[in-house]
Amino acid sequence: MTDPPPGPRPSPGSAPADGPTPSAASADPAPAAELDCRVTARDVDLRLTVPAGRRLAIVGPNGAGKSTALSLLAGHLRPDSGEVRLDGRVVSSPRAHVPAHRRRVVALEQRPGLLPHLTALDNVAYGPRARGVRRREALARARTELDAVGCADLADRRPHELSGGQAQRVALARALAVDPELVLLDEPLAALDVEVAPAIRRLLADRLTGRAVVLVTHDPLDLWALADDVVVVLSGRATQSGTVEEVLARPASDFAARLAGVSLVEGIVDDDEVRTPGGDAVAGIRASAVTGWRSGVRAVATVDPRAVAVHATTASPAGRATSASPASARSLAASPRNAWPARVVSLAPAGALTRVTAELRDGQRVDAEITTRSAADLALAPGVPVTLIVKATQVVLYPRG
Numbered sequence: 001m002t003d004p005p006p007g008p009r010p011s012p013g014s015a016p017a018d019g020p021t022p023s024a025a026s027a028d029p030a031p032a033a034e035l036d037c038r039v040t041a042r043d044v045d046l047r048l049t050v051p052a053g054r055r056l057a058i059v060g061p062n063g064a065g066k067s068t069a070l071s072l073l074a075g076h077l078r079p080d081s082g083e084v085r086l087d088g089r090v091v092s093s094p095r096a097h098v099p100a101h102r103r104r105v106v107a108l109e110q111r112p113g114l115l116p117h118l119t120a121l122d123n124v125a126y127g128p129r130a131r132g133v134r135r136r137e138a139l140a141r142a143r144t145e146l147d148a149v150g151c152a153d154l155a156d157r158r159p160h161e162l163s164g165g166q167a168q169r170v171a172l173a174r175a176l177a178v179d180p181e182l183v184l185l186d187e188p189l190a191a192l193d194v195e196v197a198p199a200i201r202r203l204l205a206d207r208l209t210g211r212a213v214v215l216v217t218h219d220p221l222d223l224w225a226l227a228d229d230v231v232v233v234l235s236g237r238a239t240q241s242g243t244v245e246e247v248l249a250r251p252a253s254d255f256a257a258r259l260a261g262v263s264l265v266e267g268i269v270d271d272d273e274v275r276t277p278g279g280d281a282v283a284g285i286r287a288s289a290v291t292g293w294r295s296g297v298r299a300v301a302t303v304d305p306r307a308v309a310v311h312a313t314t315a316s317p318a319g320r321a322t323s324a325s326p327a328s329a330r331s332l333a334a335s336p337r338n339a340w341p342a343r344v345v346s347l348a349p350a351g352a353l354t355r356v357t358a359e360l361r362d363g364q365r366v367d368a369e370i371t372t373r374s375a376a377d378l379a380l381a382p383g384v385p386v387t388l389i390v391k392a393t394q395v396v397l398y399p400r401g
């Protein structure tokens with residue numbers, strides 16, 4: 001967690017002159033946070049909004065710019081251009097900057113970062129005290145917050161006398177004791193034992209619902225449990241955003257598809273199907289409420305790995321995969337099934353199953369989860385030609401937005 005912010009809270013009027021104060025006439029409350037920033041040295045050009053009371057998850061591969069977004073919101077980094085607004089006030093722009101300790105933004109990170117010489121109670125009371133709250137009141141507030149995270153009986157312990165999970169609970173109490181207007185979570189469960197993480201996840205869900213939160217995570221479970229909305233950041237740019245349900249139901253990138261646990265196949269709409277660049281026809285069901293479906297537009301299909309069957313194939317002299325099963329790929333495709341020639345890229349254990357990653361003719365990758373026995377019977381190995389069979393009813397098609 002960042003150090004509790006000492007000093008008085010900046011009033012809306014003390015925001016830099018280029019920041020309009022929230023409009024009293026506006027019916028909708030200002031978003032809790034708005035970020036529209038360029039950081040040239042990091043090749044980051046990001047826009048994101050956190051409506052009041054909503055929890056936004058930022059997801060993306062390593063180096064995508066997630067921590068940069070958190071640093072901009074916290075006030076540890078200034079944008080080269082653009083601005084950060086909290087509750088309608090400009091707090092960062094190239095011309096002006098409200099420093100981190102004067103923002104009501106708290107961060108909960110992998111390490112709880114409690115002050116080692118203070119008891120749990122004093123750690124939690126520290127923030128309110130630093131904001132000028134009287135000691136008695138600050139201690140009362142700290143007790144309430146400790147109670148709310150199930151740590152009332154740990155009030156007198158010092159950080160080295162707490163388990164990892166207990167310390168993270170106390171850190172949450174400390175964060176909320178200052179009535180933050182924005183809570184930043186940076187992989188808050190990543191350093192915890194797998195036995196402890198679920199309880200802390202439940203606690204975070206309980207204590208943070210209805211607050212403005214920005215969460216960075218690599219764990220799909222956190223998305224469902226801790227976020228309302230999600231933004232997918234790739235190479236410093238927001239590429240897709242929406243509710244968690246929307247984004248995971250219609251992932252628009254391989255990264256988002258992996259989070260959703262599906263494979264993504266891209267192509268062009270050809271009547272009712274999607275035609276891949278490699279010439280494969282992808283039949284499926286149209287995602288609900290789809291608009292813009294017409295021949296020639298770019299489209300994607302999502303394929304659940306558990307719905308993919310892998311059949312042995314012999315390579316033709318031209319090196320093209322053909323089905324070795326009695327029915328040819330074409331006749332299979334005429335039934336409500338897809339049959340795609342492919343080549344195995346890799347095999348990996350997936351619980352009791354084996355995850356087979358195969359490459360279509362144009363190099364797009366599709367995963368299949370099959371029994372380990374089938375993988376052995378088919379003598380699957382990297383480079384082996386196969387035919388992937390998927391029922392059309394288990395493929396979802398939508399135009400690429």
Ligand SMILES: Nc1ncnc2c1ncn2[C@@H]1O[C@H](COP(=O)(O)OP(=O)(O)OP(=O)(O)O)[C@@H](O)[C@H]1O
Pocket residue numbers: 041042043044060061062063064065066067068069
């Ligand atoms: N202090 C820094 N100075 C210069 N460049 C940086 C600095 N920190 C990060 N970067 C660069 O900025 C880009 C975005 O990095 P950032 O740490 O925001 O990514 P991230 O999505 O948080 O990654 P991860 O998941 O690995 O934490 C990367 O190219 C990174 O190398």
